Amino acid sequence: MNAHDRTVTHAASPTAVITGIGSCLPPHVVDNDTVVARGALHTDDAWIRDRTGITRRRHADPGTSTGDLAVGAGRAALASAGDHRPEMLLLATSTPDHPCPATAPAVAHRLGLGTIPAFDLAAVCSGFLYALATASALVRSGTSSTVLVIAADTYTSIVNPADRETAPIFGDGAGAVLLRPGTRDEPGAVIAVDLGADGSGSDLITVPYGGSRHPHHLPPPEPDARYFHMQGRTVYAHAVRRMTQSAGSVLRRADWAPETVRAFVGHQANQRILDSVGDRLGIAPAHRFGNIGELGNTAAASIPLVLADPAVHHGVAPGARSLLSAFGGGLTWASVALNWPAAVPRSEAPPTDLDTTPLCTPDLSRSHPWTASTTTS
């Protein structure tokens, strides 16, 4: 039995409702020519756009961490929601601020949320939908009435700038939603979920070095093993198959015909994958939404960054049938059937206030160079 079979979606069932949407993007825009020049890549702007659909992306400045972007997105989602105080925080990321501990408690602390439970969830590019499904279950069960779900990644911290397969693809960013209890007929209601994983493909998307398999105190298995690696062609095939299957499953669970879907938001991995999945599902191009051209692949953050995109928000009516689907390292995949939220998205710049959590203080010169220069001048 899989997660899909366990999902209870009777019409009268209470469910979780998205009541706030927030985003945080680093201000530094990097175009394709700059990525090519920086990595001395044997490619060009036209090749990148043709293969990926990406024109530009955001790069976090040195010293800006995943936690910093998560704080901005979380703050924006809380502002979007208005008068709500979360009882729990989930952070979906595969680029945490530190290998240990999780980044979520520091984010909760910096948001002034006191001692609420907070934990990271690692499902790579499926992370937001895994976290949304988990948080929805916690809301439905009454474990926590209001949950802040943040997805944040800074892949520029793990991607090799000289790797043509990955350097042009990834950008940095964070998105967040606030969930509250509600009913299935409301805008923002989570209607059905489908989750899956297949560890037999765990080598296809990986950072080989630095975990307990290849610890830092031993030599790396290959010189570039500290960087993120992705076998793009093989991942393409898995992504198309799994997203199509998972999206089909969640639509059946919601009892929605594909042609009734008014907004399909896939993980912004590659425009060619999104086109292939949309075609297979039978969802017309007019009902597909994304921003990969402007933001690239922001890993776990990509789907909430589409939900938070003002142009997308104005293009879909509150309550419209919406299908979210993602695929990522693990391998993992996830889909959610959702009524399009009524919440008006808010955005925040990365916070410039000093991260005063204790782990930041030993290395201020790296974490906050502007502060360090001030204190030494």
Place this chain on the structure above:
Amino acid sequence: MDRVYDHLVTLLADKFEVDAERIGPDATLDDLDLDSLAVVELYVTLQEEWQIPLDDSAAVADLTVADVARSVSALLDEPASGREAVQ
């Protein structure tokens, strides 16, 4: 083999918008302007249409149209054969 080849020609012309006059058994997928992702897309489509476990890792652009047709036919000739493509 012939029905697989004919189906492949139709698929290349319809889905991948290759001029049918350019398609021949000895033309490579690269000759037909399929890039690496398009070749993988072709393999995923063939897997779906013929319900066969084509190997994704073998999907490379220097394969000829006849090579691809042979790979499909070889899997169709295995015990669960006699299938027609699912359109």
